[in-house]
Amino acid sequence: MRTARFVSTVALSMCVAATVAGCADGAGRNDAGESRPVPRSARAQDDLLKSAESALVRRCLTERKVTPPPTPSGSANGTGAGAAEDRGSAPRREFPYGIDDPVWAAEHGFGGAARNAGPARGAGAGDAPSAPRAQQTRQARQAPQGQMTGKRAAEQQRRLADALFGTGRRELSTRTATGYVVRANSDGCLAAAQRTLYGDQARWFRASVAVNNLQAVTHRRVTRDTAYRAVLARWSRCIAPVEKAEDPGELRSAWQRRAHDLEPREATALQQRYAVAEARCVRSTDLARTGAALEKRRAADVRAEYAGQIADHRRMRERGLRIAVRHGL
Template sequence: MHGGFERKAVGRRATAAAWGSLLLAMTATACGAGTGDGPADRPREPTAAETALLDRAQEELVRRCMKKLGFRYWPAPPSEPDELKDFPLVVDDMAWARRHGYGGDLQQRAEKERRNDPNVAYVQGFSAARQQAYSVARTGDGSRSLEVTAPNGQDVGQDSTGCIAEAEGTLYGDFRAWFRVSVITDNLPDHSVDVRRDARFRRAVEEWSACMAKQGHPYKSPSHLQKELAKLTGGRSRDEAHRTEVLLATAEASCARSTPLAATVRSLTRNHDRAVREKYGSDIDAKRRMQLAALTRAREITGN
């Protein structure tokens, strides 16, 4: 998605992350894989439904762990497939655009879930000492922190104690290995800037812009539309803003598909993904193998 919102879907996992940040502030304490082309024996990418199953299983394991330590925990619902859609360069999915425009409705839903998260209200009722104990139970006491250097050069750390680490270790079989491949694959290089600089992309954008102008939308590029969207939706009711988003997003997608833009983006992205695959393919494959192997455990944990 894009516009006044990032060109990236806002899912319920973002709600959990926001709550985690709030909890850390309260207690004053303290990763999309490139696909690329490859041999048939490489592990497949889990489906959206399988990813949701794994998320549910992990949250259930966290709940059980917290219960053993004397705390209640409400598992966060997994993201829906539409919330996982990502359009970093141009929206080209007509069905998605008709439903969500640029995803403002999804962002509003995530914000509502963040505000109404029962975990937040639960922890706010604690004393400072109890809040600290809750944080330690959930995220660890800091005694055994792991650190992995992400592809962007940043060091990412996570405590290997606490219910989150325990849940990930139980589900995926090896917390340390899972944490390492997750940090790497969740922070793979973003080549969208390189794509935008490519002459083939710029030529395709010119054709897209001409298509949009014929429909009464005078935008030079999808990023130009993105910059203007906040002005077009600002001050409007939720329904009016959504209708504006849908109108523009469906026009954007229609022009992306009727001009070379959508195909050009896919082609250029595949080229860059191959380079990513060459460098990080073993980590991508390792994560997928761990995810696929965890599906049986996830079904047992959730009863699905």
Template sequence: MAVLLLCLAAPGLSACTTAPSPPSPRTTVPEPTVAARALTPAERQTLAKAEALLTRNCMRERGFSFHVVEDLPTGVDRLFPYVIDDETWAAEHGYGSDIQRKRDTLAAKNPNQLYFRSLSAKRKDAAVDALNGPEPTGLEARVPGMGTIRHSDQGCESEAQRSLYSDLRKWYSAWKVTDALERSVPPAVARDERFTAAVSRWSACMRTKGHSYSSPLEARQRFIRQAGKSRADEIATATAEAQCAGASGLAKTARALARAERARTESDHSTEFINRKTLESGALNRARDIVKTG
């Protein structure tokens, strides 16, 4: 949300900067505490809502409005990053064009965007500084493949995270690194020759059902954004995709490759993953109290 507001305010202005990453020094991997564990999606939603509430309070203190909004419904790309393999879901949503329309509608009505657009240019700049901080200094993370990302430690976003996680610098580094690494898993899986071989089998299966697509990505792109496509065709194609995901072994192959890639990634960058699990687990009770208070 902070990034969205920033981009709306000044496309040429960035809240963070990047630089080539120097060689990482050898560090001692911290021992995980008993509480350190990967949180469930519901628990992470609790953390996110608590952070939004703290950000709202901070922005109000600085003279600005900020609304706590519900997350947008999860789209097909997050639910099924490789291939739709749930026939029941496909029969109801197809490729998720109905979900995408709902996401677009909710985004257009986002009260934070509407409020921000109503501000004068001077107030917009002040709101950006209040939310993100005046300069991208104080926090940094060495993200593999992206160099060093920097951000202010003075804005309301940082204040909220400091209140939740206590050690803001450690949290920022762990958050940015692990988030980037988690996002790198699907592309790594897609490059694996075992995945591409399974996609070829999937494509052959689809042709036997009357659907000519070289990959699941090609199929979903046709129905998600292109206007004028039949809803019945969308559901029929997505259902066939789910059936072929099982018959071709694509779904099973993708899951196995994704598990292996995540395990490798966490092993190679264990410090940041352990730090994130530790800080999130430690913040959970605080977050619950914040959400309860509202």
């Protein structure tokens, strides 16, 4: 699946985190018979499940005589290459309904928000479903190659991707509430690891796609709410003297077009000017505050609507956590 925007799969949405936190409290025993507690926090549970899935995948790849990709240094605790890259750029802050901090905007411009283009016209940013294959294919391409070049390297990458994700027609398919179709194979090492942890891979696939996209569903409903659209229209009128834009996402697109032929210093100055203008208009119109208030109500509606999938996802997570603890994964 190829899409322009992806919902992050690094963590569950805030709706899901509230649902699953602390739900798998308890202890298990590893293969050596030693007692090991199941972590209580949602983040620690996520880390354990990722670690367990990775261990099972690597074991499967080894059995299939395929060289596993290297494990990114510090990936479990956020100290790897990605975290280092983030430390070299603007501090990570979320502005789902437009930047509302003029001081931050003056220093960092759009910052991370430039990549996560805020509320886009007619839909929320991040409407695309999570795409684990796309992310893990990038990891697969980091496999050690030594002096391999050309066809040999390409063949090893293909073998690794096939072993990880499976081959042939993708048997699993589900449609997200925002309209995207997500597909996956059931014969790769990733599928085998998920069956070991969660029992039913097809069921886990459908539940996890639904749950991991709840934030996108909520955000989309907020940005289509008539109350939000009314405030957004006031924001558009406010920003017009700087740039004609219907929403913050369009403002960033306008900056990218204008910055294309500018020197880096000029492009940065223009970005900061646009970002400060965005923030001042967000403040003066209460756009971000309106979005946040609507999100609370919409999130509750979404959780109620998807209660069955959330509960199913929670039960399978709990099973996976128990197995991870029991087998020391």
